[in-house]
Amino acid sequence: MRDLIGSDNVLAAYAVQRRLTQARLLDGARVVGRKIGLTSPAVQAQLGVDQPDFGMLFDDMAHDDGAMIPFGSVLQPRVEAEIAFVLKDDLVEGELNNKRVRAAIDYGVAALEICGSRIRDWDISFGDTVADNASAGAYVLGGVRVRLDEVEPRDVEMTMSVNGEQVSTGSGAACLGDPVNALMWLARQARKLGEPLRSGQVVLSGALGPMFPIAPGAEVTATITGLGTVSCTFTEEEE
Numbered sequence: 209m210r211d212l213i214g215s216d217n218v219l220a221a222y223a224v225q226r227r228l229t230q231a232r233l234l235d236g237a238r239v240v241g242r243k244i245g246l247t248s249p250a251v252q253a254q255l256g257v258d259q260p261d262f263g264m265l266f267d268d269m270a271h272d273d274g275a276m277i278p279f280g281s282v283l284q285p286r287v288e289a290e291i292a293f294v295l296k297d298d299l300v301e302g303e304l305n306n307k308r309v310r311a312a313i314d315y316g317v318a319a320l321e322i323c324g325s326r327i328r329d330w331d332i333s334f335g336d337t338v339a340d341n342a343s344a345g346a347y348v349l350g351g352v353r354v355r356l357d358e359v360e361p362r363d364v365e366m367t368m369s370v371n372g373e374q375v376s377t378g379s380g381a382a383c384l385g386d387p388v389n390a391l392m393w394l395a396r397q398a399r400k401l402g403e404p405l406r407s408g409q410v411v412l413s414g415a416l417g418p419m420f421p422i423a424p425g426a427e428v429t430a431t432i433t434g435l436g437t438v439s440c441t442f443t444e445e446e447e
Contacts, residue, residue: 209218209221209224209262209335209336209339209340209445210333210335210336213335213339215333215334215335215336216333216335217332217335218334218335218338219400220335220336220339221334221335221336221338221339221360222259222401222435223343224338224339225263225278225302225338226342226361227267227341228339228341230263231389232264233399233406235323237245237266237267237268238266239264239265239266239267239409240265240266240269240270240396240409241264241265241408241409241410241411241412242262242263242265242345242346242394242405242409242410242411242412243264243265243321243347243412244261244262244342244390244391244394244411244412244413244414245260245261245262245263245323245337245342245343245344245387245414245415246259246260246334246337246380246414247260247383247384247414247415248382248383248388248392248415248423249412254423255433257334257392259344259354259392260393260394260414261334261338261361262342262397262398263335263338263341263342263343263344263422264341264344265347265410265412265416268346269345269346270345270346270347270349270410271346271347271348271349271351271440272348272349272351273350273351273439273440274439274441275348275350275439275440275441276437276440276441276442277322277330277346277348277414277440277441277442277443277445278442278443279442279444279445280420280422281345281346282323282324282345282346283324283325283326284324284329284330284421285297285322285324285421285422285442286322286323286324286330286419286420286421287320287321287322287323287368287370287374287419287420287422287428288320288321288323288368288376288417288418288419288420289318289319289320289321289366289368289378289415289416289417289430289432289438290319290366290383290387290412290413290414290415290416291314291316291317291318291319291380291383291413291416291432292317292318292319292347292349292411292412292413293313293314293315293316293362293387293391293409293410293411293413294313294315294316294317294408294409294411295312295313295314295362295405295406295407295408295409295411295425296312296313296316296407296408296409297311297312297407298370298404298405298406298407299312299395299398299406300399300404300405300406301363304395304396304399305392306388306389306392307314309349309377309388309391309392309395310356310388311357312395313342313388313391313427314338314355314357314403315353315355315356315439316353316354316355316356316359316361316387317349317350317351317352317353317354317393317435317438318349318350318352318430318431318435318436318437318438319347319349319350319412320347320348320354320368320430320438320439320440321344321412321415321417322345322346322348322422323343323344323345323348324343324344324345324346324421325337325343326340326342327340327410327428327429328355329414330424330426339376340416341428347410347412348438348439348440349410349438350435350436350437350438351436352431352435352436353440354434354435354436358420359413359434359435361380361381361386361387361388361413362379362380362381362386362387362388363380363381363433363434364379364380364384364416364433365377365378365379365429365432365433365437366378366379366380366416366417366430366431366432366433367431368420368428368429368430368431369415369428369429369430370420370422370426370427370428371426371427372427375420376417376418376419376420377417378415378416378417378420379416379417380416382415382416382417383413383415383416383446384414387413387414387416388413390413390414391411393414394411398433402417408410416418422442424440424442424443424444424445425441425442425443425444426442427439427440427441427442428440428441428442
């Protein structure tokens with residue numbers, strides 16, 4: 209997309225994303241939430257940007273804990289572990305500060321995001337990934353629902369393994385200093401663009417550590433302190 213809209217034209221990139229979202233909705237898909245990307249300072253520096261991005265989560269992207277996921281369902285899949293928040297209140301009006309956003313969270317769960325890219329070899333710019341729905345592919349939610357009076361998101365520690373080998377570690381503080389900060393940023397951006405966050409929506413708040421490329425047959429498990437584990441397995445063949 210950078211050849212058409214430039215590598216850092218934020219408004220044009222989100223306009224492309226909205227057109228693709230409209231096409232998905234016309235095909236019968238439902239928006240069930242959002243994903244936040246580029247929450248790591250290291251990744252922001254790599255792409256030459258100073259802000260996160262976001263994409264839409266559709267109903268056909270969701271998988272339960274322990275799911276078997278067709279390997280070919282996501283292009284060039286890479287997996288990362290993060291906290292998913294489920295909202296109990298709309299974030300439409302009033303001041304969207306940390307206190308308000310925290311109060312709108314029903315619970316958090318451990319989550320795996322399967323990122324994908326239409327751009328060959330993941331050679332992406334900021335404009336590319338935003339236009340490509342923030343590289344959203346699929347996601348898996350853990351089965352343990354935890355309220356914020358039971359866990360502090362910025363203090364969690366994460367480990368992720370693939371086929372029993374540890375491939376990623378991180379913490380809540382790696383996600384914009386606090387995953388709730390990422391949700392607050394998203395709430396403000398979503399309202400500014402006329403599509404505010406709503407009760408019942410899922411928000412993937414951003415990676416707690418590096419993403420890892422996935423091969424057919426991979427078994428992925430992440431553990432996040434205070435939130436438990438979440439896992440999935442990819443099929444051996446593309447489907």
